[in-house]
Amino acid sequence: MTTTISTADGEKVMEDKAYIEAAALLQILEISLKRGEVLRWLKNTSERLTNAAISESASSNMIHRLIKIIQEEFAAKKKIENSASSNLPAHAPSRLDSTELGIVDFTEEVPDLRSDILNAILDLSAELESSGENIAEDAEKHIHQQDVILTVGKSRTVEKFLVKAKAKKRRFEVIVATCGPFYTGREMAAQLKNRYKIPVTLMEDTGVFSVMSRVSKVIIGTHTILANGGLKAIAGCHPILLAAKHYNVPVLVLAPIYKLSPDYPSSNNVKIANRFVSPENLVKYEDLQVMNNAHVYATVFDYVPPELITLFIFNM
Amino acid sequence: MAPKVHILREEKEDIFQAVLLADNFGYSIFGPQWAEKRYPNRNIFGDDDDDDDDDSEYGDDKQKGEKDITQEEPEIDPNLSQECLIPLGNRKLLDYSLEALTVSGVQDIFIYCSSGVKGGTAIKDHIRNSKWSDLNVKISVISSEDCDSLGDALRDLDAKGMIRNDFILMAAGVLTNIALKPLLEDHRKIMKLDKGAVMTLIHRKMPVGHRSRSVRDNQSILLDHNTGKVLAYSNKIQDKGMKIPTENLKREMEVILNTVDTGIAVCSSSVLPLFTDNFDFVSIQDFIKNILMNEEVMGNTIYLRQMKTGYANRIVDFDSFMGVSLDVLERWSYPLVPDMPFGSNPGDPVYHMGANFVYKVANVIASRDAIIGPVAVVGCETTVGKCVTIQNSSIGRRCFVGQNSVITNAQIGDGVTIEDGCKIDRCVILDGACITLDRNMPPNSLIVGDRTFQIQNNPTEDDESDEDDDDYAANGKDNMMYGGHQEADFTRFSEEVMESLHRGFTDNVALDNLFVEIQGSRTANFMYFDHATVAVIKGILGLAPRLYSDFLESSLVIQWNKTKVIVVKYTELLKLYVKNLAGQESLLKTIEEYANDCPYFRPMTMQLLHYYYDEDILSQDVIFKWYKKESLYEAGAEIRNKVQKFIEWLETASEESEDE
Numbered sequence: 023m024t025t026t027i028s029t030a031d032g033e034k035v036m037e038d039k040a041y042i043e044a045a046a047l048l049q050i051l052e053i054s055l056k057r058g059e060v061l062r063w064l065k066n067t068s069e070r071l072t073n074a075a076i077s078e079s080a081s082s083n084m085i086h087r088l089i090k091i092i093q094e095e096f097a098a099k100k101k102i103e104n105s106a107s108s109n110l111p112a113h114a115p116s117r118l119d120s121t122e123l124g125i126v127d128f129t130e131e132v133p134d135l136r137s138d139i140l141n142a143i144l145d146l147s148a149e150l151e152s153s154g155e156n157i158a159e160d161a162e163k164h165i166h167q168q169d170v171i172l173t174v175g176k177s178r179t180v181e182k183f184l185v186k187a188k189a190k191k192r193r194f195e196v197i198v199a200t201c202g203p204f205y206t207g208r209e210m211a212a213q214l215k216n217r218y219k220i221p222v223t224l225m226e227d228t229g230v231f232s233v234m235s236r237v238s239k240v241i242i243g244t245h246t247i248l249a250n251g252g253l254k255a256i257a258g259c260h261p262i263l264l265a266a267k268h269y270n271v272p273v274l275v276l277a278p279i280y281k282l283s284p285d286y287p288s289s290n291n292v293k294i295a296n297r298f299v300s301p302e303n304l305v306k307y308e309d310l311q312v313m314n315n316a317h318v319y320a321t322v323f324d325y326v327p328p329e330l331i332t333l334f335i336f337n338m
Numbered sequence: 339m340a341p342k343v344h345i346l347r348e349e350k351e352d353i354f355q356a357v358l359l360a361d362n363f364g365y366s367i368f369g370p371q372w373a374e375k376r377y378p379n380r381n382i383f384g385d386d387d388d389d390d391d392d393d394s395e396y397g398d399d400k401q402k403g404e405k406d407i408t409q410e411e412p413e414i415d416p417n418l419s420q421e422c423l424i425p426l427g428n429r430k431l432l433d434y435s436l437e438a439l440t441v442s443g444v445q446d447i448f449i450y451c452s453s454g455v456k457g458g459t460a461i462k463d464h465i466r467n468s469k470w471s472d473l474n475v476k477i478s479v480i481s482s483e484d485c486d487s488l489g490d491a492l493r494d495l496d497a498k499g500m501i502r503n504d505f506i507l508m509a510a511g512v513l514t515n516i517a518l519k520p521l522l523e524d525h526r527k528i529m530k531l532d533k534g535a536v537m538t539l540i541h542r543k544m545p546v547g548h549r550s551r552s553v554r555d556n557q558s559i560l561l562d563h564n565t566g567k568v569l570a571y572s573n574k575i576q577d578k579g580m581k582i583p584t585e586n587l588k589r590e591m592e593v594i595l596n597t598v599d600t601g602i603a604v605c606s607s608s609v610l611p612l613f614t615d616n617f618d619f620v621s622i623q624d625f626i627k628n629i630l631m632n633e634e635v636m637g638n639t640i641y642l643r644q645m646k647t648g649y650a651n652r653i654v655d656f657d658s659f660m661g662v663s664l665d666v667l668e669r670w671s672y673p674l675v676p677d678m679p680f681g682s683n684p685g686d687p688v689y690h691m692g693a694n695f696v697y698k699v700a701n702v703i704a705s706r707d708a709i710i711g712p713v714a715v716v717g718c719e720t721t722v723g724k725c726v727t728i729q730n731s732s733i734g735r736r737c738f739v740g741q742n743s744v745i746t747n748a749q750i751g752d753g754v755t756i757e758d759g760c761k762i763d764r765c766v767i768l769d770g771a772c773i774t775l776d777r778n779m780p781p782n783s784l785i786v787g788d789r790t791f792q793i794q795n796n797p798t799e800d801d802e803s804d805e806d807d808d809d810y811a812a813n814g815k816d817n818m819m820y821g822g823h824q825e826a827d828f829t830r831f832s833e834e835v836m837e838s839l840h841r842g843f844t845d846n847v848a849l850d851n852l853f854v855e856i857q858g859s860r861t862a863n864f865m866y867f868d869h870a871t872v873a874v875i876k877g878i879l880g881l882a883p884r885l886y887s888d889f890l891e892s893s894l895v896i897q898w899n900k901t902k903v904i905v906v907k908y909t910e911l912l913k914l915y916v917k918n919l920a921g922q923e924s925l926l927k928t929i930e931e932y933a934n935d936c937p938y939f940r941p942m943t944m945q946l947l948h949y950y951y952d953e954d955i956l957s958q959d960v961i962f963k964w965y966k967k968e969s970l971y972e973a974g975a976e977i978r979n980k981v982q983k984f985i986e987w988l989e990t991a992s993e994e995s996e997d998e
Contacts, residue, residue: 073679073688298691300515300672302647307670308545308596317668317695317712 044280047071047081048147060139064089077297077323079246079254079283084146086284091142092135099135149337153278154179156337158186164274164335169194169238172266174227175256176206176213177243179276184241185218196220197237199227201258203303203320227258231265240266240273244326246283247275251328254287257321263330272332279336287325297322354519356444356506357495358435360422360451360461360479363487363621367421367511367655368784368793422510423464424766425751427666427732428689428697428715430464431653433681434513434666434674439506440475441673441680442518447477448500452485468681489619496610504529507609509601511653513662513671516540516645518602524643525604532567534637536612536629538604539568541597541642542650550661551598552654559597561642563590568640571626584867597644601652612638649674656782656793660764663749664730667695667713676715676732687718697732717752734769828873831863835873839881843904849911868924871915875928878908879939890938898942905946909953922960925950930964934971944981951988958988 068085075081157179165171165187171194173180184196196214200207211224225233240263246254253259253275266273301318312318422432432449439447451458458481465471465479480498485491495501504525506518525538541559544551558580560570569591570582580593603622612625619625629638649671653659662671669675676697677689689697694712704710704722715732716722722733723741731748733739740758748762751769756762760773764781767773771785779785782793835856842852860870882901883889889897916925929946933939950956965978965985 076677076688076690295690298669298672300649300670301668302649302670307649308543308548310545310547314549320669 044080044084044150045147047084048143048150061089061092076295079285080280083280083283087146088143092139095135095138095142150278150280153337154182157276157278157335158182160335161186162190162192164239165192165194167193170197170236171195172197172199172230172234172237172240173210174199174207174242174259174262175201176210177276179243179278180241181210181213183276184214184220188218188220195223197223197225197233199225199230199258199262201227201256203299203322205303227262230262234265234269234271237266237271240271241276242273243276244281245323247277247281247334249284249286251331252287253326253331254323255326257324260324260326263326267330273330275331275334277334277336279338353446353503354444354522355446355501355503356439356448356508357501358439358447358449358508359488359491359510360432360449360457362421362510363452363491367653367659368791423460424768425732425734425749426663427676428717428734429681431511432461432464433468435508436470437674437680438512438514439508439518440473444506444518445475447475448495449477449479450491450495451479451481452491455481455483457481469683470681487620488622489613489624492610492613493617496614501610502607504604504606507603507605509652512601513666513674514600514602514648514650515671515674516648516650521604521643525606528641529606532639534639535641536606536609536638538641538643540600540602540604540645540650541594542600542645543596544598545596548661550651550658550665552658555598555654557597557599559594559642561592561594562588563592566641566643568630568642571630573623594644599652600645600650602650660747663732664713667697667715667730667732669695689715723758827863828865828869831859831865831869832873832876834859834863835870836877836880836884839877839908840884843881843885843907852911853914871921871924872928874912874915875925876932878904878912879929879932894941897938898945901942902949905949909955913955916955919960922956923964925956926960926964930969930971930974930977933977934973940973940977940980943977944984947981948984958992961985961988
């Protein structure tokens with residue numbers, strides 16, 4: 023079994039990456055479920071995955087959800103089997119990191135649990151696949167005629183959202199901030215402009231303040247939503263959202279549910295670690311002056327505090 | 339029979355294979371002395387291990403003393419005998435190469451280790467003890483006792499018949515984050531267009547003076563700009579111009595100076611048989627040289643791909659080792675960086691990067707006073723004492739660094755003890771060494787156990803002299819032509835040219851074919867282009883007496899008429915040779931020489947010059963220049979006399995045109 027989800031290609035599109043990771047994980051799980059001791063195995067796997075790609079949370083988020091589902095299924099079965107011990111509410115308030123479903127002995131054998139879990143995985147997988155479309159369903163409620171939308175970098179979810187609005191005959195304009203070190207905004211702008219004929223302005227993220235007064239909404243994707251409601255998003259987001267706050271422009275964050283993470287932002291918590299990639303995108307390797315005299319950091323993520331965000335749009 | 343065919347097809351199935359050399363065959367990162375030490379019985383230049391060993395050079399002063407020691411104890415720690423197991427960052431050099439290969443989807447890796455069973459075992463142990471053993475990749479370690487060169491290694495592999503597809507050949511000490519699969523696919527595309535393509539060399543753009551570029555590793559390469567085909571290849575920076583055979587001139591060519599060989603080559607499956615057929619190929623350089631020289635005969639070609647992005651470099655000496663280790667710590671090689679968990683076991687602690695490129699792991703005990711960074715790796719269970727400075731260095735696991743020590747630009751293995759107050763700069767310390775204050779620790783040292791070897795880095799003079807004949811171009815014969823010729827050769831060549839012209843005149847051969855024929859005999863006789871010009875002119879002039887037996891007895895008018903027919907016929911041919919001022923000067927000089935040798939011709943000189951002037955083969959200025967110059971020949975004055983009228987006419991003509 024592969025535990026390293028390779029990060030060799032430099033994650034040009036974070037969101038895609040997370041999606042692929044999560045999808046790949048589900049596949050692996052389907053195969054691996056033949057083993058016993060599912061829960062313990064899942065927890066171990068989650069840990070290994072986290073270690074393998076410390077800055078990627080999508081896969082371990084997925085596992086947390088799965089653990090939760092299994093526990094619920096188990097408890098539900100138990101309940102039917104032994105109605106006397108109905109001390110569990112049918113739908114316990116869901117917390118991703120909760121493990122307390124009362125004192126349940128998970129080592130007990132329960133019939134038909136396996137097929138139920140497999141079904142749950144299939145559901146999860148279907149949900150994953152349709153998450154982008156589901157979010158886009160809401161597009162026309164949020165994008166109005168003559169809107170000026172600002173977005174950062176490239177996000178598949180945001181792209182779908184905008185395209186959906188365009189399909190619903192909304193006329194609007196998009197400003198895309200480029201966002202280093204991968205400058206994915208360029209790709210996004212080209213895509214919107216050429217393929218979907220949406221009017222697009224491309225600009226450096228550092229210059230966004232100057233146009234913010236004109237913007238009617240900021241719509242962004244994110245890499246992870248942290249437990250406090252803050253974001254771990256593409257580098258450059260924080261200053262842009264501060265500018266939005268200054269002009270009181272509403273900020274919409276589009277997030278499939280697998281982006282929800284139980285981790286809190288804290289400088290010591292390695293789980294939300296930033297990722298530093300090769301400085302090559304910022305400075306040329308052949309540039310002797312810089313190579314010999316400076317250290318170059320190429321960070322991929324920003325932390326955005328929750329108070330800068332107006333609205334989250336999920337897929338369920 | 340049917341099942342057999344099936345099996346064959348299955349084997350042909352596209353398995354992505356790669357050969358990773360574990361050492362550089364007698365060329366150690368630490369210099370030739372080190373290689374000699376490792377193979378006390380072998381000739382250095384014959385069998386350097388090339389790949390991964392990093393640091394084996396000793397200082398010149400110490401060399402002799404050290405050698406004696408070596409002879410007394412030829413046994414060397416097996417870890418040490420493998421350059422690929424030298425520490426770099428928090429892992430071994432080999433791990434970086436393996437990661438580069440596995441991430442690219444290589445399914446079948448052959449690690450070729452030339453230092454015998456012992457070295458092979460060390461590598462096997464390393465692989466067994468790390469994640470590599472349980473990846474879904476087949477890694478085979480091949481160790482050989484009597485393999486002295488890259489050529490031997492590849493011949494051995496060919497004999498074993500394990501490589502059936504196109505494969506990646508990766509030298510020792512290669513670090514790259516470039517995806518290799520696309521390179522292989524590109525090479526296959528080239529093979530579709532050019533069936534003879536056997537190898538694509540991968541180079542990375544890196545200017546001279548770059549910290550990670552070895553001063554020794556220099557190439558000047560001439561490429562066909564459109565296809566990337568190598569036209570000429572030289573193993574040194576050419577400051578005095580490069581020799582390029584005229585046949586190879588293409589419309590758009592590219593001279594490449596600012597790249598380094600990354601040690602990665604994409605090879606067609608025909609490369610191994612080529613090595614087997616040519617048992618004298620020792621290094622990849624021999625191979626390139628030979629392929630280029632025999633391009634016309636064999637039809638094999640080499641291509642080069644110049645990478646402008648992505649990280650790819652090869653550690654070839656101590657300087658590049660130091661440079662590359664900094665590149666790794668400063669993340670240029672991402673994702674081959676210390677905080678990525680490749681090559682380690684699932685249970686191993688993961689490194690994390692903090693500010694200033696400081697990589698730390700759990701269980702590091704560092705004093706508050708210690709200044710760690712910028713750019714440092716500290717392994718787990720390592721203790722760092724008070725007021726220690728660690729910069730641009732990495733320290734392995736379970737090490738102890740005493741108070742007030744200063745460590746800069748060092749790569750330190752596991753379990754090393756450094757006592758209080760030591761100063762270490764530009765050193766490589768292998769596992770388990772103990773550094774005491776009274777120990778001599780000069781910069782550029784390799785420390786193994788209780789021995790210190792100073793690394794000598796600048797190329798020795800021997801290396802220089804070796805390189806002189808390292809120049810090779812496609813159709814290399816043309817270069818040999820410049821090597822000076824014999825008078826006899828020229829006479830033979832002139833005779834051949836004359837034959838060609840003769841036949842061309844009587845059989846009325848097309849001029850193009852004649853040109854090709856003359857070029858052919860020129861190449862066969864190792865003649866310069868200038869020689870051909872002279873031979874052709876003399877041939878044209880001398881053809882008339884040769885054709886007509888009564889030529890010399892006939893009247894001047896008849897002589898000129900007969901000569902003129904030939905001259906006119908070959909005007910276009912001559913234009914192919916006389917293209918510039920130098921050509922014109924050469925033409926005049928040859929005519930004069932001919933007139934000097936053959937008195938009958940002297941009266942006709944004026945007509946001939948006039949004709950060539952009218953045909954724009956000769957220009958006025960060149961004629962004047964020639965006329966005014968003192969003649970080298972006896973009959974020079976007489977000849978000048980004969981053409982005086984023509985010169986006067988020319989002068990008048992030019993004055994008239996000026997007046998207008």
